[in-house]
Amino acid sequence: MERRRFLKGAGVAIALPVMESLMPKARGAVNKKPIRRFVCLSNNYGVYQKAFFPDATQAGKNYDMPETLKPLEKHRKDFTTFSNLDHGFTGGHQGVPVLLSGVRPILAHNYNEGNISLDQKLAEYHGAATRFPSMTLGVREKNLLSFTRTGVQVPTINMQQAYRAMFFEDTNEKKISQAERFKRQNSILDVVMGQAKSLNKELGKQDQEKLEEYLGSVRSLEKKISQQEPWLNKPKPKTDVPEPKPGNGTTEQLKAMIEIIALAIQTDSTRAITCSSGFANGDFGLNGGYHGFSHHGERDEPVAALKKIEGFQISMMSYLIDLLKAQEDPINGGTLFDNTSILYGCGMAAGTHQTKNLPLVLAGGGFKHGEHKVYPMPDPKRIPAANLLLSILQQSGLEIDQFGSSSSTLTGLEWS
Incomplete structure (x- = not known):
């Protein structure tokens, strides 16, 4: 059964159980090039690095899982963590919008494609194949990641807007x-x-x-x-999942947004998603603001707060992996996770306004995972983080050899 005909005939009732009688046909019609999806989870303040990065001497598979990444332990073989990748400039908060391009907006005129972000490059590539070329989501935070090739920042939508756009006729x-x-x-x-x-x-x-x-x-x-x-x-797809309610705390809102992201992928509503999450005073039993916590000065209280906030963000990445592993992929065969790259990252490395050694974790997408990859630290030998972006784009099917400030694909990151 041709896929679009199937979706139209069944109303994309994703809440239904997988119909095994149809799956052999889906597997038999696997595309020559798999259809890949991309999700980026981020925040605007970086991470507490001592709890995020594995020991720099523990490159390879046998690294001790850092405290913040422990929610990903059960998926250890399915993700890669990187040390010493960045976009090669200073600028504190100005680094946040650079995460998915490697190009500062004020320097975009020096590049053929400006400062187009990875998700928008994918949106162009997939074109009209999905109802929404991309989704730019935010939970208690403005999403600053997504830029078109003309330098326009894509507006943020919240979980209720995303849900209604996907399912309300x-x-x-x-x-x-x-x-x-x-x-x-x-x-x-x-x-x-x-x-x-x-x-x-x-x-x-x-x-x-x-x-x-x-x-x-x-x-x-x-x-x-x-x-x-x-x-x-x-017609839009149908779902039994109820509309999320606004007004809950960050814990409930981010979990609901992760479920919406999974729904968007399951219904093939889009293949390029970015989501930035923040924090509101009182969440997690904490008093204060995310920005204030990020300027921790190694004080116990704000450091503990950052570990809670960032640990929860990583736990939601793990939850998304769970959801996608549980769903068969009717386009490619296998699971949705097999063909979805999930990147957790921040364009500012830490709240001290430094932009060296960006926090980056990549899961799924057909890459060979399971390692801590450590790259050279001295500036002349530093590897651009944009090389990772180029690798994701090539793995997604784009036949390009340069993206943003990349110099090549990322050395040591292999895919099938």
Whole structure:
């Protein structure tokens, strides 16, 4: 049974048990190139590094699991932790938006694709294959990770907005209004492109290059509209999972968001997801703010607070792995986890505003895992963290040899 026909016929009732009679056919129709998904879990303040990184002398498989990563112990063979990877610059909080590109926004003009983030590169690659090219999620925090190739930061949505976008059918009036808006936008873009082509003949070489950059952004918008239009009248998937309720603490909200991420992957609603999580005073029985805790000065109380907050974030990464391992993959065969790369990382290494040695853990996605990989520390020999991003993109099927500030794929990280 062809997959799209199956999804339409069954309404993507993901809450139903797996129908074994159909799975052999799904396995028999495995794509030549597996369909990969990507999830990034992050925060805006870095980590308490002494509890996050394994001992630098324990490279390879036989490392002692650090305190913060202990919730991942049961998945030890299915993830990799890295030491001494970063994007090679200073700047404290300015490093947060750089995590998934390796390019500072103010320097984006020096790169062919600007500071496009990994998730948005994947969104372009998958195109109209899913209803949502990407999802940019936030739990008690603004998500600062996602940028288009024109430097536009993708807005954050919360768990309730994500749930409703995936499962609530739009009214007929709203669908008609959206179709009319697409039509108006296309008409405007047609006029703009026509005028721009006429103007181009009158410009010098430098101005022609600037105009071409502008036209590139116009073409990008045209492409997005053409990708969104076919989904207007396609039915949304159904689920028995109730809509999450706002107002709960960080523990409940982040767990609910992780379940929404799993639902998004199970329904093939999107293949590129980023999620930043924060903290509110009173959560975990703590008094204070995340930012204040991050400036811990090695004091016992804020350090203990950071361990609680970050340990819970890692436990939610482990929970997502559990959820995806439990679901068979109707596109590729195997489980959803087998074909989903889950990256936990932060663009600022620690609350002391340093950006060296970023906290990075990668799970799933068809990579060969189970090790602590330690890279050279001295600056002349440092390996760009963007090399890891390039490896994820290549493993996802993109035939590219450079991304952001990468110099190559990441040495020592293998995939099947």
